[in-house]
Amino acid sequence: MDHYDIAVIGSGPGGYVAAIRSAQLGYKTVIIEKYDTLGGTCTNVGCIPTKALLDSTHHYAEAQHKFKEHGINLEEVKLDFLQMYRRKSDVVSKNTAGLDFLMNKNKITRLKGTAGFINNTTIRVINETEVKTITAKHYIIATGSKPSTIPGVEIDKKRIITSTEALSLKEKPESMAIIGGGVIGVEMASIFNRIGTKVTILEYADHLIAAMDNELGKTLQKILKKEGIDIRLNQAVYKVENSGSTANAFFKDKNGTEESLEADYILVAVGRSPYIKGLGLENTDVELDSRGFIKVNENNQTSVSTIYAIGDVIGGAMLAHKAEEEGVYVVETINGQKRHIHYNRIPSVVYTWPEVASVGYTEEELKKNNIAYNIGKFPFSASARARASMDMDGFAKVLVDPKYGEVLGVHIIGARAADLIAQGVIAQEYEVTAEDMFRISYAHPTYSETLKEAYLIASGQGAVNI
Numbered sequence: 377m378d379h380y381d382i383a384v385i386g387s388g389p390g391g392y393v394a395a396i397r398s399a400q401l402g403y404k405t406v407i408i409e410k411y412d413t414l415g416g417t418c419t420n421v422g423c424i425p426t427k428a429l430l431d432s433t434h435h436y437a438e439a440q441h442k443f444k445e446h447g448i449n450l451e452e453v454k455l456d457f458l459q460m461y462r463r464k465s466d467v468v469s470k471n472t473a474g475l476d477f478l479m480n481k482n483k484i485t486r487l488k489g490t491a492g493f494i495n496n497t498t499i500r501v502i503n504e505t506e507v508k509t510i511t512a513k514h515y516i517i518a519t520g521s522k523p524s525t526i527p528g529v530e531i532d533k534k535r536i537i538t539s540t541e542a543l544s545l546k547e548k549p550e551s552m553a554i555i556g557g558g559v560i561g562v563e564m565a566s567i568f569n570r571i572g573t574k575v576t577i578l579e580y581a582d583h584l585i586a587a588m589d590n591e592l593g594k595t596l597q598k599i600l601k602k603e604g605i606d607i608r609l610n611q612a613v614y615k616v617e618n619s620g621s622t623a624n625a626f627f628k629d630k631n632g633t634e635e636s637l638e639a640d641y642i643l644v645a646v647g648r649s650p651y652i653k654g655l656g657l658e659n660t661d662v663e664l665d666s667r668g669f670i671k672v673n674e675n676n677q678t679s680v681s682t683i684y685a686i687g688d689v690i691g692g693a694m695l696a697h698k699a700e701e702e703g704v705y706v707v708e709t710i711n712g713q714k715r716h717i718h719y720n721r722i723p724s725v726v727y728t729w730p731e732v733a734s735v736g737y738t739e740e741e742l743k744k745n746n747i748a749y750n751i752g753k754f755p756f757s758a759s760a761r762a763r764a765s766m767d768m769d770g771f772a773k774v775l776v777d778p779k780y781g782e783v784l785g786v787h788i789i790g791a792r793a794a795d796l797i798a799q800g801v802i803a804q805e806y807e808v809t810a811e812d813m814f815r816i817s818y819a820h821p822t823y824s825e826t827l828k829e830a831y832l833i834a835s836g837q838g839a840v841n842i
């Protein structure tokens with residue numbers, strides 16, 4: 377029986393980062409993954425393939441709708457759907473190969489198979505050809521999540537699909553209804569709408585990306601609508617049916633008015649649930665909460681002190697970089713280091729175009745908690761950089777403490793918001809003031825200047841630039 381210092385179960389961004397940090401700190405480390413490739417949801421069927429398709433379809437849309445104004449006349453812009461998907465798979469393969477390289481470089485033992493606890497201290501790893509029993513001083517569970525569904529909606533992976541199946545379609549769908557206008561819903565809607573699929577979003581709430589500052593969802597809604605996506609808010613889907621060559625979604629609004637919609641595919645994007653199948657937690661003292669997430673304390677320890685859990689399987693924000701932070705945090709905690717994760721300073725990004733990005737408190741949260749704030753808001757339409765690139769939709773908004781100028785929240789919808797948000801994270805992590813943020817130099821012309829102007833406005837000064 378092999379013995380390790382740290383055994384990591386699951387190789388998503390939580391697991392692979394934990395394993396690498398563990399090896400860097402000199403621990404004898406094993407990572408166990410049930411699939412052939414490392415990288416988990418994010419690398420194989422999440423962050424990476426969706427961003428590859430979002431980039432490809434963005435170029436396609438730009439070529440169709442913006443090139444002419446730039447003075448570029450193409451005879452005909454044609455979509456090669458299979459090539460677009462092949463490139464996406466190639467991007468994924470390059471990333472999984474990079475992870476193989478990192479595991480070898482750091483001398484991490486890699487086992488392929490499903491890891492299941494047989495008691496609090498021992499696991500069994502089972503694959504098609506062998507069964508291995510191993511022990512470790514510390515275990516880190518990083519088994520991630522799987523798509524959820526709602527009553528009346530059975531995912532058959534044929535016509536009623538999730539983001540995973542949408543990433544391996546063989547031809548462009550003519551129509552698609554997406555249940556859920558959350559992050560997956562709007563990213564998938566963008567991909568397919570841009571290539572000419574007739575897309576309808578059916579969302580229960582009264583605005584899109586409901587977890588973010590409301591103004592972001594409302595602005596995104598207008599932009600996506602302008603691009604041709606049919607957005608149906610306040611609609612509860614209660615049944616879907618596969619009718620062979622198409623599928624039907626049945627839904628009703630808040631007054632009980634019922635409707636149905638037929639589409640080639642119904643894509644279910646109503647959230648994700650913790651994945652613990654095959655993990656054998658019933659053989660341990662590890663406890664789950666009422667929603668099935670693994671319960672952990674402030675050190676990410678489960679009810680068994682030598683078994684830790686990180687990432688999607690413990691809930692909170694289901695984000696790759698949140699899982700990564702926890703992976704490093706747990707290993708450094710085992711190592712005796714005193715670390716802390718500020719969950720409120722973990723940014724969220726939606727990769728529509730324009731992108732949406734957020735960190736810190738939303739306006740709604742500040743109001744609910746009776747926290748006073750000043751707003752500084754600056755539109756991209758007034759940015760010289762945005763005008764040059766024809767990306768004038770959106771705004772940068774900062775929420776600032778009126779007394780001390782502390783930055784409480786940064787919310788951006790606009791070109792390259794995903795990258796701009798990093799400076800909002802720094803502002804909050806190091807508790808600098810809005811004045812600190814506008815007194816530093818911003819290169820001109822850049823999209824980042826919208827933030828400088830927003831900080832100036834929140835501090836009671838007028839905008840100075842265009």
Ligand code: FAD
Pocket residue numbers: 385386387388389390391408409410411415416417418419421422423424426489490491492518519520521539540560651653654655686687688689693694695696697698699727
């Ligand atoms: P996962 O990545 O889910 O990895 C868990 C791994 O554990 C899997 O490989 C699984 O096979 C393995 N496993 C499970 N049980 C066992 C077992 N018993 N034995 C061995 N192996 C096991 N987040 C972002 O931050 N940015 C994005 O742009 C983004 N885009 C996304 C797009 C989509 C379509 C989806 C679905 C998600 C996206 N996410 C994004 C979320 C992100 O993918 C997850 O938050 C992240 O993958 C969670 O990492 P994790 O390590 O907790 O688990």
Ligand code: NAD
Pocket residue numbers: 526555556557558559560561563578579580581585586611612613614644645646647648693694695724725726727
């Ligand atoms: P989500 O929680 O973001 O959105 C689900 C949406 O479905 C909600 O708006 C909800 O109101 C709606 N809904 C629920 N029941 C409904 C019903 N009966 N009828 C109509 N609408 C209904 O979940 P998601 O979009 O599935 O994403 C899952 C997770 O993956 C998220 O936690 C997200 O953080 C992560 N993710 C992140 C990124 C990113 O960081 N860019 C991208 C994709 C996914």
